[in-house]
Amino acid sequence: MAITETQILDALRAVRLPQGGDLVGAGMVSGLTLREGHVGFAIEVDPTQATVMEPVRKAAEKIIMDLPGVLTATVVLTLDQPLNVFPKLLAMPVTAITPAPPAAAAAALEAAPNAVRAGAGRVGR
Secondary structure, rough: OOOOOOHHHHHHHOOEEOOOEEOOOOOHHHHHEEEEEEEEEEEOOOOOHHHHHHHHHHHHHHHHHHHOOOOOOOOOOEEEOOOOHHHHHHOOOOOHHOOOOOHHHHHHHHOOHHHHHOOOOOOOO
C-alpha cells in the first residue's frame, strides 16, 4: 500500500518543536512530495533558528523513514525569510567584493591589444 500525504502529516504531528507545538500545527512543513515510496519536504525556519532546528529535521526524517512503505526521506531546512545579504552586496562598490588581480596579471592585461583583451580575436578561423 502506498504512503499518503495524510499519513505523512499525521506522523509529523509527533515531532515536537523546542518552543512547543509540532511541525504541522506550526505550519512549518512545505513542498511535500511523494513518489513511489520516496518522500521529500522542507521545514521552514527562521534564519536565526537554523542550528536549533537541525535536531528537529533529523527527528522528522527518522519518523518518516519508520513509516511502512517509505523507501527514502529527504527533509531540508529552508529559510522562511531572506537573509538580507543581497541588498548589502548591491550597495557595495564592485572593488569591495572582487579581489584585485595580481600585479603581473594586471600589467599583462594592460599590455595586451584591445582585440585580444575583449575576446574579439579571430582564433580558430
